[in-house]
Amino acid sequence: MSSHADRLAALRQQLQSDQLDGFVVPLTDEHMSEYVGSYAQRLAWLTGFEGSAGTAVVLPAEAAIFTDGRYTLQVRSQVDGEHWSYESVPETSVADWLKGHVPDGGRIGYDPWLHSRDWVARASEALGAKGATLVQVQRNPIDAVWADRPEASKARLTVQPEQFTGRSSADKRQVIADWLGEQGADAAVLAALDSIAWTFNVRGTDVSHTPVALAFALVRADGTADLFVEEEKIDGEVRQHLGNGVRIHPRASFEAFLAGLRDQTVAVDPERSVAAIFEALDRAGATIIKLRDPTVLPRAIKNEAELAGHRSAQTRDGAAIARFLRWVETEAPGGMLDELTASDRLEALRKETGELRDLSFDTISGAGPNGAIVHYRASEATNRKLETGSLYLVDSGGQYADGTTDITRTVAVGEPTDEMRDRFTRVLKGHIALSTARFPKGVRGSQLDSFARRPLWEAGLDYAHGTGHGVGSFLSVHEGPQRISPVGSAQSGGDEPLQAGMILSNEPGYYKAGEYGIRIENLVLVIPVEVDGAEKELLGFETLTFAPIDRRLIVREMLSGEELGWLNAYHAEVVKRIGPGLTGDDLAWLKEACAPL
Incomplete structure (x- = not known):
């Protein structure tokens, strides 16, 4: 069908034929997956939304799409506000919205292969208050109108x-x-x-x-x-x-x-x-x-073989990142470099390792205001050049047979403003605070989340996403049950106590809508920590990701002596770990980029 409006109209016609007054469309598959195969991309097909979390509800005269704070900007750029209302979760749940909008006695369809039993119970209760009914469909009505729906993959294991x-x-x-x-x-x-x-x-x-x-x-x-x-x-x-x-x-x-x-x-x-x-x-x-x-x-608790593989993958990946960052620093001032060219170059450098199996997610390559879209995905329609005086945010990762990587770096293109440097330094201070945290065994990620936010909070700033997620071993780049976030998440298994062997991301950020975005992300490993005189068993983090952090964006005076010591020690370790994988101009650039501040 030629447009998403046509698809919405076709679905409504199908619902009428199925004697339904509405239908709920989640972004998942029969396995409750976060990322799904092309055959299960029903939400994207219907609405145009390409994020990794969301739900749509279609009624005869209105339709709504539900996303969280990560997608506030993205959903508005991808989904037509003339046909869809934008709803934010968790402030508004699908069940509560249905309760307020479903017609009395209405029949709302759902696919039992795409929802949890708990969701069905909550939605049924909410609809029951209006005399409405949640109706299980035998065939998903979207599949009935999606004429060129792809088949499920037949690739071999x-x-x-x-x-x-x-x-x-x-x-x-x-x-x-x-x-x-x-x-x-x-x-x-x-x-x-x-x-x-x-x-x-x-x-x-x-x-x-x-x-x-x-x-x-x-x-x-x-x-x-x-x-x-x-x-x-x-x-x-x-x-x-x-x-x-x-x-x-x-x-x-x-x-x-x-x-x-x-x-x-x-x-x-x-x-x-x-x-x-x-x-x-x-x-x-x-x-x-x-x-x-x-x-x-x-x-979630990685064994020694998995950790050895992960460290090997990180060293390989870090060298590719360093080569990329030098290339950006060299090419961007010319004014011809854009988001798509940059993300293609980064993928090519990872492929040059000879070990890349796939990216671990679609690269977030955001220049200027696009960097403020937390889960931005560049397209021909949105592609921006890396302009002088702007920031460039790149969040990317690789899938290697020995490990899964995920790293974000934000770099200055030309001379950054004082505000950019202030915000970047606050994000860095939060990143360091979490990297150096020591905590008793049994502590949960939600108890550590504020470590990363405090420098931003002190200036009345914040970010609308979690600070850390678990990472798999040549598996999903988002893996539960551990996470670092203000609240537990049912999808990731709740608020899990951290244990030695767990890998998480450390990725505080700051986003100024319409102007720029900042995020600094490394992966960290939970490890036992010995502290003299400690009366409890303590844990801490070992940093696993090694690539330069842009010193041009750091306000040195805002860093304490301990923070400056961490940064310089980290950069020395970057040279030690990934330097042997670089030669010539790449190695010379790395040493300069990692010189003590």
């Missing part, structure tokens, strides 16, 4: 070697089996794609930037498993790797298979499994235990 995983799949399945025994359960449903990839030591290319394969799994109390994946995606090497303990079934047979679990006790994660899974088990007469996916915590 690959084996993730034990040199990178540090543990065999059989060992991981036995750990799950032991856990099932402790819970008195017969089996556990694994619906999250990264959980399945981690458990079976396989990877795939079914979702852009996340090396996972479309599959469901059921792990049994005897350590065997049923893996539901299209057989054409399994070659001889993968089949041999999985072994006799893993039975392979077509992915489409998963729902029917659940019907055979009568009288069995099944553990299901309510945050990572859609409502349709619960309903299938209910119909089968199974006993459901609502428990968190048993792979979540062991996946």
Whole structure:
């Protein structure tokens, strides 16, 4: 269809044919994924919104799109305000909005393969107050009007070697089996794609930037498993790797298979499994235990093999970043460099390592005011040149077989203003405060979040996103359950106590709408820390990311002696870690960029 307005009209016509008064469109798939394959990009197809979190509601005479603070600017630039109202979460929930807008007695459709059971319960309660009903659809009405909807990927799985995983799949399945025994359960449903990839030591290319394969799994109390994946995606090497303990079934047979679990006790994660899974088990007469996916915590706590791989990936990636930053500093003053050219160059430099499998997300390459859009994605329509006197923000990452990277740097193009330097230095002070934090075992990320915000708060400033997220091991760049944020998140598993071995991002920022954005991001590892006289077991952070921080944007006088010491020591370590991977002009530039301040 020629426009998003046409698509909205077609959906409304389909809803009328389906005898529905509305429909809810989340940005997810059958696995509750954050990033989804092209076949599941229903929200983007309908609205034009390309962020990684959002929901739309379509009624006969009005429509709304719900996004959080990360996408306040982006949603307005991508979604037509003539046809859609912009709603901010968590201030306004989909359920509450429906309660205030649904017609009395209305029928609101939802796809049970795209929503959690808890969401269904909340929405049903809200609609019930208006005499309205939440109606489960047998076929998603968007699929009925999306004529050229892509097919799900048929790409084959690959084996993730034990040199990178540090543990065999059989060992991981036995750990799950032991856990099932402790819970008195017969089996556990694994619906999250990264959980399945981690458990079976396989990877795939079914979702852009996340090396996972479309599959469901059921792990049994005897350590065997049923893996539901299209057989054409399994070659001889993968089949041999999985072994006799893993039975392979077509992915489409998963729902029917659940019907055979009568009288069995099944553990299901309510945050990572859609409502349709619960309903299938209910119909089968199974006993459901609502428990968190048993792979979540062991996946988050990296073992020595995973950490060794991650450090190797970071060194390789940091050298590519340094080459890129020198290139930007050299080319930008000419006035011809733009966002798309820059992001293409950065990807090319990562590819030159010979190890890049994919980017870990779409590069955020934001010049000037586009840098203030937190999750900006450059396009031909929005592409800006890196103009003298502006800031350039680049948030990017690579997927390597040995690790997943994520780094943000903000650089000056020409001479920055005093305000830019002040704001950058406050962000840097917050970054350092979190990097150097010491905290008792059991502390949660929400208790540390204000460390990074305090220098901004002191000037009446803030940023509308979390300070840190977990990162996978050649898996999702956003991995729970750990995070550093003002509040816990249901999607990431809540407010999890930090434990040694967890990797998180440290990424405070500042964004001035219409002018510029600033963010400084490194990945950090939670480690044990020894402090003389300590009466509690302490943890802290080891910095894992190594690339220069733009000294031209730092107000030296605003840094304490300790902060200046951290910065100079960090830059010395940058030269030590990534210098050996550089030569000639790149190495000379790095040494100058990392000279003591």
